[in-house]
Amino acid sequence: xxxxxxxxxxxxxxxxxxxxxxxxxxxxxxxxxxxxxxxxxxxxxxxxxxxxxxxxxxxxxxxxxxxxxxxxxxxxxxxxxxxxxxxxxxxxxxxxxxxxxxxxxxxxxxxxxxxxxxxxxxxxxxxxxxxxxxxxxxxxxxxxxxxxxxxxxxxxxxxxxxxxxxxxxxxxxxxxxxxxxxxxxxxxxxxxxxxxxxxxxxxxxxxxxxxxxxxxxxxxxxxxxxxxxxxxxxxxxxxxxxxxxxxxxxxxxxxxxxxxxxxxxxxxxxxxxxxxxxxxxxxxxxxxxxxxxxxxxxxxxxxxxxxxxxxxxxxxxxxxxxxxxxxxxxxxxxxxxxxxxxxxxxxxxxxxxxxxxxxxxxxxxxxxxxx
Amino acid sequence: xxxxxxxxxxxxxxxxxxxxxxxxxxxxxxxxxxxxxxxxxxxxxxxxxxxxxxxxxxxxxxxxxxxxxxxxxxxxxxxxxxxxxxxxxxxxxxxxxxxxxxxxxxxxxxxxxxxxxxxxxxxxxxxxxxxxxxxxxxxxxxxxxxxxxxxxxxxxxxxxxxxxxxxxxxxxxxxxxxxxxxxxxxxxxxxxxxxxxxxxxxxxxxxxxxxxxxxxxxxxxxxxxxxxxxxxxxxxxxxxxxxxxxxxxxxxxxxxxxxxxxxxxxxxxxxxxxxxxxxxxxxxxxxxxxxxxxxxxxxxxxxxxxxxxxxxxxxxxxxxxxxxxxxxxxxxxxxxxxxxxxxxxxxxxxxxxxxxxxxxxxxxxxxxxxxxxxxxxxxxxxxxxxxxxxxxxxxxxxxxxxxxxxxxxxxx
Numbered sequence: 001x002x003x004x005x006x007x008x009x010x011x012x013x014x015x016x017x018x019x020x021x022x023x024x025x026x027x028x029x030x031x032x033x034x035x036x037x038x039x040x041x042x043x044x045x046x047x048x049x050x051x052x053x054x055x056x057x058x059x060x061x062x063x064x065x066x067x068x069x070x071x072x073x074x075x076x077x078x079x080x081x082x083x084x085x086x087x088x089x090x091x092x093x094x095x096x097x098x099x100x101x102x103x104x105x106x107x108x109x110x111x112x113x114x115x116x117x118x119x120x121x122x123x124x125x126x127x128x129x130x131x132x133x134x135x136x137x138x139x140x141x142x143x144x145x146x147x148x149x150x151x152x153x154x155x156x157x158x159x160x161x162x163x164x165x166x167x168x169x170x171x172x173x174x175x176x177x178x179x180x181x182x183x184x185x186x187x188x189x190x191x192x193x194x195x196x197x198x199x200x201x202x203x204x205x206x207x208x209x210x211x212x213x214x215x216x217x218x219x220x221x222x223x224x225x226x227x228x229x230x231x232x233x234x235x236x237x238x239x240x241x242x243x244x245x246x247x248x249x250x251x252x253x254x255x256x257x258x259x260x261x262x263x264x265x266x267x268x269x270x271x272x273x274x275x276x277x278x279x280x281x282x283x284x285x286x287x288x289x290x291x292x293x294x295x296x297x298x299x300x301x302x303x304x305x306x307x308x309x310x311x312x313x314x315x316x317x318x319x320x321x322x323x324x325x326x327x328x329x330x331x332x333x334x335x336x337x338x339x340x341x342x343x344x345x346x347x348x349x350x351x352x353x354x355x356x357x358x359x360x361x362x363x364x365x366x367x368x369x370x371x
Numbered sequence: 372x373x374x375x376x377x378x379x380x381x382x383x384x385x386x387x388x389x390x391x392x393x394x395x396x397x398x399x400x401x402x403x404x405x406x407x408x409x410x411x412x413x414x415x416x417x418x419x420x421x422x423x424x425x426x427x428x429x430x431x432x433x434x435x436x437x438x439x440x441x442x443x444x445x446x447x448x449x450x451x452x453x454x455x456x457x458x459x460x461x462x463x464x465x466x467x468x469x470x471x472x473x474x475x476x477x478x479x480x481x482x483x484x485x486x487x488x489x490x491x492x493x494x495x496x497x498x499x500x501x502x503x504x505x506x507x508x509x510x511x512x513x514x515x516x517x518x519x520x521x522x523x524x525x526x527x528x529x530x531x532x533x534x535x536x537x538x539x540x541x542x543x544x545x546x547x548x549x550x551x552x553x554x555x556x557x558x559x560x561x562x563x564x565x566x567x568x569x570x571x572x573x574x575x576x577x578x579x580x581x582x583x584x585x586x587x588x589x590x591x592x593x594x595x596x597x598x599x600x601x602x603x604x605x606x607x608x609x610x611x612x613x614x615x616x617x618x619x620x621x622x623x624x625x626x627x628x629x630x631x632x633x634x635x636x637x638x639x640x641x642x643x644x645x646x647x648x649x650x651x652x653x654x655x656x657x658x659x660x661x662x663x664x665x666x667x668x669x670x671x672x673x674x675x676x677x678x679x680x681x682x683x684x685x686x687x688x689x690x691x692x693x694x695x696x697x698x699x700x701x702x703x704x705x706x707x708x709x710x711x712x713x714x715x716x717x718x719x720x721x722x723x724x725x726x727x728x729x730x731x732x733x734x735x736x737x738x739x740x741x742x743x744x745x746x747x748x749x750x751x752x753x754x755x756x757x758x759x760x761x762x763x764x765x766x767x768x769x770x771x772x773x774x775x776x777x778x779x780x781x782x783x
Contacts, residue, residue, distance in 0.1 A: 001380075001448075001683045002373050003676040069372060248760060263763040265749075268756035275755060276698060279691045280670030287673045290372045308666045357662030358655070364638065364665070365652075 003286060009073050016077040019050065024081040026335045032084035033195040033338065038158045038188070044085045044117055053091055054115025057099065062112030068293040072234045072285070079238025082342050084195035086120050086155035088349075092231040093154075094121025097163050097174060097224045101212040106176070110161070122159040123174070123224070124150035124201055131355045139166040141215075145183075145205040146175050154349040156199030157188040163211055164203070165221060173215025174224070175208035183207075192348070193341035226303035229350055230288035233303075233310035236346050237278070237285050240310070240317035243339045244274055247321045267324060274320055277313045284309040301367065304360035311346070311353040318343040374676065376452070377683065383449050387456045390429060395422075395460040405464045416500070416542045419463035423497025433471050433495045436479075440491040448682040466539055470494045470501030473620040474547045481564070481605040481613045490545070490566070502569065504534040504548035504591060505614065509779070511536075512750045514549075514618075515558045515611060516769075516777070519593060521550035521565065528552075528565065528603070530573075530596040536744070540576045540589040543569045549614050552607060554775040561774055564610035566602040573597075583736035621745055632727075632734050634668045637661065637706055640727060644713050651713050664706055671698050690759035697751040700741035707735035 005013070023046050032040050047053060056071045057063020071091070078087055095114050098107055098121075113119040127138055128151055139148025146166050156162065156179070163174040179186060183206035191198045210216070248271060251262035261267055288306030291299040318340040322329035329336040347353065376384055398404065426432040427441060435450045436442025445453070475494050478487055493499040510517040519532025530550055540546070546567045553561030567574075573596040578586040605613045641652040641661060651657050674691050681688040710731035711718035717725060721732050742748050756762045769777045 001676055001679040002375065003680045259766065260763055263765065268762050269752040271760055271762065272752040272755040275760060276694045279674055279694055280667065280698065283673035283677055284666060284670045293372065305666050305669055308662060309670060354659060357659050360662045360665065361658040
């Protein structure tokens with residue numbers, strides 16, 4: 001049994017953690033939240049210089065050539081500091097989609113600038129309220145040109161290109177769209193987490209090429225989302241863990257009724273339950289990482305499990321963080337709302353927990369039918 | 372990251388499997404291993420002892436124990452591998468676990484050399500079965516509030532009082548008992564730990580009928596029971612330290628939720644039971660709940676993989692090893708309640724015509740006990756909060772007070 005990160009990967013985690021402790025204190029997140037900036041450009045530069053954007057990109061495409069386990073380690077650390085950068089969009093979604101379904105030419109064109117942080121990519125899928133599920137999207141490609149509206153698009157305001165889910169006839173595919181093209185109108189939208197940005201993208205007969213040269217099909221689209229879900233889950237886990245650590249520390253130092261509030265069972269038991277959720281979530285995330293890094297057939301189920309657990313737990317964590325900090329936790333000055341906002345942002349941008357629960361049961365049904 | 376054995380582990384597994392294949396019959400797919408089911412049956416005890424002796428003769432009993440007491444000095448991961456392999460075969464219920472898993476290790480830490488040589492080998496062979504006499508009617512979660520007394524009388528001690536929740540008292544040769552030896556000392560300081568011969572005059576054993584109709588436990592009454600001083604473990608009034616050793620081992624022993632329905636049984640029920648002319652599994656709300664149960668059950672399973680990984684790497688498992696029962700027991704109860712919801716009005720049956728032979732009815736009635744035995748949910752939360760998270764202990768009103776002056780509730 002070898003169900004843990006290796007010593008090298010743990011060393012990587014330590015290095016990433018100490019780097020981010022210097023480069024990305026929560027003040028960096030707050031800075032983006034409180035100003036009109038879309039993301040922390042200096043942190044983005046620093047992360048690019050570290051080579052983290054290309055962690056899982058092979059060396060011949062300009063990356064570092066590590067695997068998804070290393071990427072998961074970095075994702076958790078970025079989650080801990082609520083990194084206000086478009087890492088998830090550009091790496092878990094765009095770069096990973098290109099690696100899974102891109103042609104060699106597309107990989108050569110897009111991956112090197114992505115891994116250097118010169119380009120930012122994202123995936124544009126949602127078309128307003130609700131969830132598309134298995135239904136075809138309204139965005140359509142006709143004669144090589146794409147028309148439709150995507151909203152909200154994570155990091156759509158800063159991305160250089162987007163992989164846009166669109167149908168062509170009955171097929172679903174991912175269209176690569178240059179977001180600087182004049183047929184694209186983009187509008188930055190206010191985000192529930194202003195440290196992470198959102199946009200609406202309106203496409204009016206914009207020329208595209210298909211990721212992979214032709215529509216990749218809904219299974220591949222879902223596969224790309226599943227892969228991203230594992231990495232998102234590590235970010236969520238990191239955020240939940242950090243919220244826990246800050247809150248534990250606070251309850252030890254805050255006195256009421258003549259004693260630390262951490263000595264009251266009303267809080268101790270909830271902290272214990274919270275710890276339990278973190279451990280269960282960590283285990284589900286590890287399973288997702290194992291499936292992702294091994295291209296295992298279990299990936300779909302594992303990704304749903306990691307995503308559901310991590311979404312639940314980050315929500316719990318960010319709620320409990322505010323509650324246990326009392327009135328202070330509800331002030332703008334306190335960092336608790338940074339976690340509360342980020343938890344909801346990450347829950348939403350890849351589709352919320354109920355959607356992934358439904359998908360999980362569908363996957364279990366399919367697996368049983370297959371066996 | 373993988374789920375594979377190291378080459379050494381694989382070789383050990385093959386050796387274990389080969390011996391089991393030669394000496395036992397594999398379980399059929401889906402067949403449950405024999406449980407204790409709360410019944411005292413001399414034939415069951417006899418079969419369990421036969422199997423234990425067979426294992427002992429071949430060096431497969433208590434494999435982590437040192438060789439001098441009959442073990443093979445195996446590593447913790449080897450013990451895990453052995454129990455995984457043994458679980459694939461039809462074997463009698465393990466009635467030795469309390470002795471071998473909790474009391475033996477306590478003797479190894481706190482016993483004299485003479486005590487170790489006398490008690491450990493027959494415990495390992497299953498020739499002598501052991502029970503644990505800890506809880507009392509007024510001392511459960513607050514075990515150190517125990518009131519059973521031991522009073523010195525020459526070379527003997529005389530024990531009076533009552534113990535409760537004692538598994539296997541009927542067929543045990545020995546019991547490990549914690550007693551109050553100094554009521555004038557503070558609660559934890561006046562306790563002494565003894566080995567008591569369960570056939571001694573003055574011991575009366577009464578089975579407890581549980582709310583699910585079974586009898587997995589007993590009450591044990593002590594009236595002027597004599598125990599020689601040489602049966603004392605540790606120093607006089609230092610028994611709490613020994614008891615803690617036992618309890619630490621209990622947490623390891625009780626971790627897994629052996630037997631009983633699992634998620635796949637719930638999924639099968641959802642597929643077969645009809646709601647509105649369609650399988651319940653097609654209901655969106657049902658699917659949401661099922662997904663939550665699945666994620667939780669898998670989280671627990673993968674957590675055990677993390678614990679095994681630490682063992683495999685020769686490390687002490689982290690605090691994640693302490694969450695098993697706190698998650699598993701309520702999960703069982705909640706899954707049972709949901710399964711009964713799926714069954715509709717038929718959930719009210721406790722009858723062979725109930726769906727799945729009343730599998731979930733029985734789980735529903737039995738599961739409250741899982742949340743109490745071996746540390747209640749609340750005590751487990753205290754343990755996690757204080758020992759894992761380092762949060763301050765409760766304010767104690769019995770600190771620094773002689774035990775006899777500690778306030779108690781009104782007693783009949």
